Amino acid sequence: MSVIELEDVIKRYQSGVETVEALKGVDFSADRGEMVTVIGPSGSGKSTMLNMIGLLDTPTEGHVHLDARDVTDFSEDELTEERRTGIGFVFQDFHLLPMLTAVENVELPSMWNTSVDRHDRAVELLRRVGLGDRLDHTPDQLSGGQQQRVAVARSLINEPDILLADEPTGNLDQDTGQTILEELTRLKEDENVAIVAVTHDDQMLDYTDTTVRIVDGVIQEVAQP
């Protein structure tokens, strides 16, 4: 059973006077414990597709199913709630808050929710990504790879079903990128999450279960090695 599914999704943008069709009828799905990598040239609609999956944007036509529920017509507040409970994000440039420590950054998504204390889970997640001794460091005291590992830990704090990674290795060197990918692969199994990653990075293909190539808003090839 797919945890996330795009069904014939079309997305049009108004760009000046002309309408740009970024996605032209995309079908996509991902399962728990699966890593799907989306590749394609820039401007092909990769990021738009990731925004659809991440419930950051809504399709012009078509449907989005999360855990077999149709969330296409959810309001912004409902989508926020779904993101909070079901989806984790890892960004290319980490996007950690500079004034918070590593452990506070990990706790961030649950910080406003006083009913649950995620501190212990935050500490444990940081230990698992190998940052047990960096808990109280602020982002500027951490290397790029360490920051991205904090971001990975943050994406998992609310026990999501899906982890979305937008160029997770894009700002890291080869070796650091590799450790992050190993980390993600391990967490994918431990936490049983679906990972959907957008990348230009060829080494990522070594870790992925399914590769989706998208060109000009159309999925051209789905490969399962």
Add this chain to the structure above:
Amino acid sequence: MAWRNLGRNRTRTVLAALGIVIGVISIASLGMAGAALQQQATSDLGSIGGDVTVASGADSASDGVTRAQVETLRDIVSDAEVVPQKSNSTTLTARNGEEARMSVTGVTNAAALYNLTNGDAPNRLASGALISNGTAETLDLELGDPVEYDGQIYRISGFLEESGGFGGGGGQLVLPISALSEQDGYDTVTVVAGNSDAATALADVIDSQFNEEDDEELRVSTFGSLDSLETFLNTLNYALLAIGAISLVVASVAILNVMLMSTVERRGEIGVLRAVGIRRGEVLRMILTEAALMGAVGGLIGALGSLLVGLVMFQLLTGDAMAVFNWSSSQYLLFGFAFAVVASVLSGVYPAWKAANDRPVDALRS
């Protein structure tokens, strides 16, 4: 969280808070200045403000207030002091040739009307004289020196405090009522009511007792001018507060600017917050808290600053620095502080709303 966000750009935060501090100081200090002026003016006028002056009316047949009328007055006002006076003017010449033109007042009970700086005023002034101390200085007179009026010699038994500004300014000579015996009636009768409210009430009673619509036997007047002075001071006070409020408005525009800049700067960050599931209301609250904190800190420092200004001001204007803690002036400290917090939160509303409703997709792309 909000606190740490403010800490990120210290200079900017401090400058914005400084704007608030200055705004609060100006609004609170000007408010307190008004209060100090009011207190000072009221205490100056306090003594004459409580008097009712009765003189012969336009339709009176007699010259001045008659003895009978004075007796009736005494009956009406019962416990208030009634002091009939006769007045004239004269020129005194001193031994050194200095001359001074002054008003002469004949009075029976000097103690009820005059404050002495020196010497004493017997209840029933029999043969002594009181003279304003300024004139005494000009004429080089001392206690016990003789003055001559209408061929009679009177010895100076006390000096009068110069009445500040309002009492005619010129020199004054107070003599026993008998000195002006050539006049039949009394020129004026002063009823000492104590305070201006009582004076107004008494004046009404006297007026209704003696006068009719078209027959004014006695002209009754109080220092109603005290009321109008108070009105004037209140207006002045509002004007001062308005000036202070303008600077606070300027300060809140500064806060608006700072909050707007910092939300624009943090647009991507707020996008991340929204992406990871922080609700719009929570983002809104965070930014409003930042604004409120800035306002509260600025307001607090401003209030302390204005307290210092107030202490100095009251010391200078009324000579009693501690009077600043009276509610009439210390309320402005509270108002200033409240105004600062409210203004900051209000100017945080737009940036907060803008940040919270930014679409996360757009915010992340920037």
